[in-house]
Amino acid sequence: MKAEETAKLKQIAERFETGGKAVAVEPCGNGHIHTTYLVAFSSGEQYILQSINTSVFKDVDGLMDNIVKVTSFLRRRLEEQGKDVNRGTLTVIRAADGRPYLTDENGQAWRLYTNVNHVVTYEQADSPEVMYQAGLAIGRFQAFLADFSVGELHETIPDFHNTPRRYQDFEKAVSQDRCGRAASVAKEIAFVRARREEMSVFMDLRGQGRLPLRVTHNDPKLANILFDQTTHEAVCLCDLDTVMPGFAPFDFGDAIRSGASTASEDETDCEKVTVSLPLYQACLKGFLQGAKGRLTEEEISLFPLGAKLMTLECGMRFLADYLEGDIYFKTEREGQNLDRCRTQFKLVSDMERKWEKMSPQACLRGDCD
Numbered sequence: 177m178k179a180e181e182t183a184k185l186k187q188i189a190e191r192f193e194t195g196g197k198a199v200a201v202e203p204c205g206n207g208h209i210h211t212t213y214l215v216a217f218s219s220g221e222q223y224i225l226q227s228i229n230t231s232v233f234k235d236v237d238g239l240m241d242n243i244v245k246v247t248s249f250l251r252r253r254l255e256e257q258g259k260d261v262n263r264g265t266l267t268v269i270r271a272a273d274g275r276p277y278l279t280d281e282n283g284q285a286w287r288l289y290t291n292v293n294h295v296v297t298y299e300q301a302d303s304p305e306v307m308y309q310a311g312l313a314i315g316r317f318q319a320f321l322a323d324f325s326v327g328e329l330h331e332t333i334p335d336f337h338n339t340p341r342r343y344q345d346f347e348k349a350v351s352q353d354r355c356g357r358a359a360s361v362a363k364e365i366a367f368v369r370a371r372r373e374e375m376s377v378f379m380d381l382r383g384q385g386r387l388p389l390r391v392t393h394n395d396p397k398l399a400n401i402l403f404d405q406t407t408h409e410a411v412c413l414c415d416l417d418t419v420m421p422g423f424a425p426f427d428f429g430d431a432i433r434s435g436a437s438t439a440s441e442d443e444t445d446c447e448k449v450t451v452s453l454p455l456y457q458a459c460l461k462g463f464l465q466g467a468k469g470r471l472t473e474e475e476i477s478l479f480p481l482g483a484k485l486m487t488l489e490c491g492m493r494f495l496a497d498y499l500e501g502d503i504y505f506k507t508e509r510e511g512q513n514l515d516r517c518r519t520q521f522k523l524v525s526d527m528e529r530k531w532e533k534m535s536p537q538a539c540l541r542g543d544c545d
């Protein structure tokens with residue numbers, strides 16, 4: 177990083193209530209939306225500074241209000257249970273004016289969190305234990321928030337996991353074809369269209385009152401879970417921007433999409449991309465353990481479809497972004513969104529092949545490998 181940029185970032189970090197002087201800054205994390213830095217202070221404390229992507233999150237007040245409410249609620253719960261509040265949840269540091277974020281002179285919004293020490297993140301799971309822990313952390317997160325009132329939360333991105341709406345947006349991107357790329361991805365477009373019918377299952381069940389809305393994370397990809405460096409236990413979920421009312425099977429699904437794949441999200445060789453059933457099974461066991469019997473039979477039976485739809489929806493979003501000129505997800509190279517789309521579709525096909533084995537009953541009987 178240039179000295180000028182480092183100086184600016186330190187100055188911004190010092191505008192929050194840390195009571196210290198920022199001494200070092202380095203980029204951290206691989207998120208597709210915000211830009212994240214680790215800032216060290218003279219006190220020896222470290223903090224996470226993030227520039228908030230306001231073209232994705234337009235209502236920053238609503239966004240930060242959700243995060244403050246949810247993290248404070250989690251903190252109270254952890255206290256009641258005698259758990260370490262500094263590890264079990266992120267903590268928002270207020271800006272000098274008392275607000276949970278600040279806007280700089282260029283209109284850029286920033287926030288600061290305490291850093292959870294001694295943790296690692298994984299882009300991919302290297303063992304079933306990692307996925308068991310991931311499932312456990314997500315299930316527990318939902319159980320912890322089970323009596324948080326859903327109505328208190330703002331919808332930070334409207335229709336975030338409304339898959340039929342996502343499909344409409346996708347068709348719009350295809351018909352506008354802003355970058356003249358649609359003809360070259362006819363195969364991928366056909367892949368989406370062939371699965372159009374299934375996309376509304378969750379919304380339909382919700383309409384029939386058969387699927388509860390819960391406080392869910394909505395983006396619990398493996399990289400958004402912090403693990404203890406020594407014990408390898410999951411410590412907490414981060415990236416809380418999309419904590420909103422949602423469906424439990426979708427959180428399970430996003431963990432599978434990201435963590436049970438045998439290759440990275442932007443792998444260029446799709447031959448390497450499959451869904452690992454041992455990783456799937458471990459995540460399922462962890463999730464059910466963490467959710468502590470709070471899920472309905474119907475929700476559990478929808479876990480495989482949750483995994484498939486989260487993967488299909490994500491692939492469709494990558495493809496729509498590729499068609500629109502890569503304006504939503506951060507990219508580091510040409511074609512990266514298309515590669516991401518292809519890995520997701522390969523996972524979907526592989527899930528379709530392994531469908532019977534993905535059933536929770538089969539999996540819990542141990543037939544799932």
Ligand code: GN1
Binds near residue numbers: 397490
């Ligand atoms: C984005 O912020 P990050 O990288 O955790 C995206 C998710 C996608 C994910 C795909 C707000 O998550 O919905 O599933 O990329 N977040 C938003 O890796 O759009």
Ligand code: MG
Binds near residue numbers: 207
């Ligand atoms: Mg995010």
